Amino acid sequence: MPRRGWRRMNNIELLFSSPAIAGGLLIDGILFGSIFALIAYGLALVWGVMNIINVTQGEFVILGGFAAVVMADNGFHPLLAVPVAALVLYVLGRLLYRTIIHRIVDRDLFTSLLATFGISIVLQQLMNIVFGGDPRNADAGLGVWFAFDYSIVLSKVKLLAFVLAIVVGAALVVFLKMSRLGQAIRATAQNARAARVVGIDTNRVYEATFALNAAICGAAGALAATAYTIHPYIGLPYTVRSFMIVIIAGLGNIGGVLAAGLGLGAAEYYAGFILGAEFQIAFVFGLLVVVLLARSWWLGRKRRYLK
Amino acid sequence: MGGRGSGGGDGGRVRGHGSGGVDAVMSVDDVSREASRIADGRLPVTALDALAGDAPFLSIDHLRAGYGRMEVLHDFSLRAGKGQSLCLIGPNGAGKSTVLHSIFGFTDIFEGTISVGGRDVTGLSSSNKLASAGIAYILQDNSVFPDMTVEENLWMGGYLKAKPDAARAAAENVFEKYPRLAERRRQPARVLSGGERRLLEISRALVMDPEVLLVDEPSIGLEPRYIDMVFEILGDLQRKDGKTIIMVEQNAKKGLEFADLGYVLVSGDLVKAASGDDLLDDRDVGRLFLGG
Ligand SMILES: Nc1ncnc2c1ncn2[C@@H]1O[C@H](COP(=O)(O)OP(=O)(O)OP(=O)(O)O)[C@@H](O)[C@H]1O
Numbered sequence: 001m002p003r004r005g006w007r008r009m010n011n012i013e014l015l016f017s018s019p020a021i022a023g024g025l026l027i028d029g030i031l032f033g034s035i036f037a038l039i040a041y042g043l044a045l046v047w048g049v050m051n052i053i054n055v056t057q058g059e060f061v062i063l064g065g066f067a068a069v070v071m072a073d074n075g076f077h078p079l080l081a082v083p084v085a086a087l088v089l090y091v092l093g094r095l096l097y098r099t100i101i102h103r104i105v106d107r108d109l110f111t112s113l114l115a116t117f118g119i120s121i122v123l124q125q126l127m128n129i130v131f132g133g134d135p136r137n138a139d140a141g142l143g144v145w146f147a148f149d150y151s152i153v154l155s156k157v158k159l160l161a162f163v164l165a166i167v168v169g170a171a172l173v174v175f176l177k178m179s180r181l182g183q184a185i186r187a188t189a190q191n192a193r194a195a196r197v198v199g200i201d202t203n204r205v206y207e208a209t210f211a212l213n214a215a216i217c218g219a220a221g222a223l224a225a226t227a228y229t230i231h232p233y234i235g236l237p238y239t240v241r242s243f244m245i246v247i248i249a250g251l252g253n254i255g256g257v258l259a260a261g262l263g264l265g266a267a268e269y270y271a272g273f274i275l276g277a278e279f280q281i282a283f284v285f286g287l288l289v290v291v292l293l294a295r296s297w298w299l300g301r302k303r304r305y306l307k
Numbered sequence: 308m309g310g311r312g313s314g315g316g317d318g319g320r321v322r323g324h325g326s327g328g329v330d331a332v333m334s335v336d337d338v339s340r341e342a343s344r345i346a347d348g349r350l351p352v353t354a355l356d357a358l359a360g361d362a363p364f365l366s367i368d369h370l371r372a373g374y375g376r377m378e379v380l381h382d383f384s385l386r387a388g389k390g391q392s393l394c395l396i397g398p399n400g401a402g403k404s405t406v407l408h409s410i411f412g413f414t415d416i417f418e419g420t421i422s423v424g425g426r427d428v429t430g431l432s433s434s435n436k437l438a439s440a441g442i443a444y445i446l447q448d449n450s451v452f453p454d455m456t457v458e459e460n461l462w463m464g465g466y467l468k469a470k471p472d473a474a475r476a477a478a479e480n481v482f483e484k485y486p487r488l489a490e491r492r493r494q495p496a497r498v499l500s501g502g503e504r505r506l507l508e509i510s511r512a513l514v515m516d517p518e519v520l521l522v523d524e525p526s527i528g529l530e531p532r533y534i535d536m537v538f539e540i541l542g543d544l545q546r547k548d549g550k551t552i553i554m555v556e557q558n559a560k561k562g563l564e565f566a567d568l569g570y571v572l573v574s575g576d577l578v579k580a581a582s583g584d585d586l587l588d589d590r591d592v593g594r595l596f597l598g599g
């Protein structure tokens with residue numbers, strides 16, 4: 001494959017010689033990464049409060065995306081779909097909690113992984129039946145901005161998605177800090193038994209947390225579908241990305257989640273440009289392996305310290 | 308069934324380091340076996356009534372309770388007068404914490420009743436126990452919210468108040484009582500010393516101004532100087548504020564010295580009940596729980 005290798009060399013050279021291309025990729029990557037950060041934040045919430053690694057994140061995202069697609073098809077502005085998708089997924093989250101998830105809170109990680117993995121497969125198939133398997137996109141028709149003498153092209157809808165992602169994230173932080181339910185959620189995450197002792201109904205907190213995360217994913221999906229294509233089976237990369245971000249940033253570190261999300265988005269865009277877009281997802285999975293290895297090495301080192 | 312908590316019964320002889328077994332130390336099983344022999348026959352409820360001055364405020368009647376389908380307490384009764392303190396002692400896994408759990412609504416109750424001030428509270432949820440029946444629980448293990456400040460921890464103690472302002476006002480009253488805690492109000496609870504942490508746990512339970520305090524192992528894991536402080540605080544709450552205190556204490560000597568009444572619980576059965584002082588002098592109790 002000498003020609004392909006040659007192309008990659010050329011791409012790397014291009015990055016170094018053209019700041020406009022490098023800058024454009026960086027911006028695009030960061031914009032996409034803001035959506036990852038949102039999803040990761042939801043995952044960290046469920047993980048931290050309920051000790052469940054929710055493998056269904058990606059399917060929640062894609063479902064939110066389809067909400068935007070359906071609304072765009074029916075003549076609504078797709079960004080109107082952001083609150084609608086959040087609401088639909090909120091309801092779905094509560095339903096799932098009452099039927100399945102409440103049985104696996106307090107169980108070991110293996111049980112919850114298996115259960116949420118099962119749910120994600122069912123959701124994939126349902127989406128395939130209802131919406132079909134073709135890649136879709138909710139065109140917002142917003143066009144682009146040009147900056148720096150046309151050397152950088154900014155898609156307005158991506159920019160808007162970025163702003164909304166930040167707004168939703170900030171609203172969440174305020175909600176957790178200020179509202180009663182938010183306080184109950186934080187208390188439960190820090191010490192569930194103590195939360196029960198001060199009169200918090202932790203079962204309700206779990207339900208609200210799971211539904212809130214689903215709503216966040218739905219909103220993120222609606223944003224994603226306006227700027228990127230989706231199909232029923234593209235959820236897993238979103239799950240993997242959010243998992244990776246939480247591993248890197250840790251639970252309960254909002255700034256870290258945002259930074260890791262934006263960084264991952266940028267890294268993906270550079271990798272996609274250098275390796276070819278068809279390798280972008282492969283890069284995500286490869287990076288996951290690297291992150292997990294680094295983490296186990298890091299933990300192993302700490303363990304040795306303790307002994 | 309989620310078997311949490313410290314299960315007894317993994318018995319055998321306790322061994323020290325090196326080669327020799329520590330024969331002087333009785334294992335949990337030995338204590339349980341011995342203890343079940345010291346029962347004073349059947350303890351009639353009238354005897355418990357008499358101990359509580361024939362004016363019981365908190366009553367448990369013929370309680371059978373446990374977790375899921377597992378029954379831990381069998382036909383357990385208890386009486387405590389208003390402003391009295393009662394200490395439960397017994398070997399690990401005897402069901403002492405389960406008594407407190409049951410009063411607070413954390414167990415499955417199969418039979419029997421629990422009442423406070425004449426009101427039947429058996430079926431109330433924990434939040435109703437706290438909000439309307441005036442019962443507060445101070446947990447056995449570390450139970451502060453580590454990443455909240457001292458102040459926020461106290462506010463959480465008033466979570467069930469209708470308005471956050473009311474919770475804050477109640478928290479201020481508690482701060483006035485314990486200036487030592489007030490000094491640290493803006494620090495995260497995780498940096499507190501063991502004694503301060505226990506003080507915070509007690510204070511948090513006071514925010515709802517309960518009449519009955521359930522206290523699980525107040526001295527566990529504390530340095531000696533803090534142990535005395537904690538018992539002093541509890542004593543004040545009983546004598547000055549008229550709180551009724553039901554306590555579990557691993558350190559049986561401290562617990563019985565503190566409490567008006569002492570109950571000995573073995574394998575879910577009440578085997579002895581007397582005034583704290585009488586139990587301290589009891590030969591069997593001394594041998595089994597006071598270390599000779
Ligand atoms: N949450 C729970 N779920 C299931 N079983 C429990 C739970 N808590 C306690 N148990 C079981 O109930 C029995 C009595 O436990 P309990 O905690 O009441 O004993 P204890 O007298 O307080 O002992 P310790 O001195 O070790 O605290 C034990 O067999 C224990 O394993």
Ligand SMILES: [Mg+2]
Pocket residue numbers: 403404405447523555
């Ligand atoms: Mg106990």
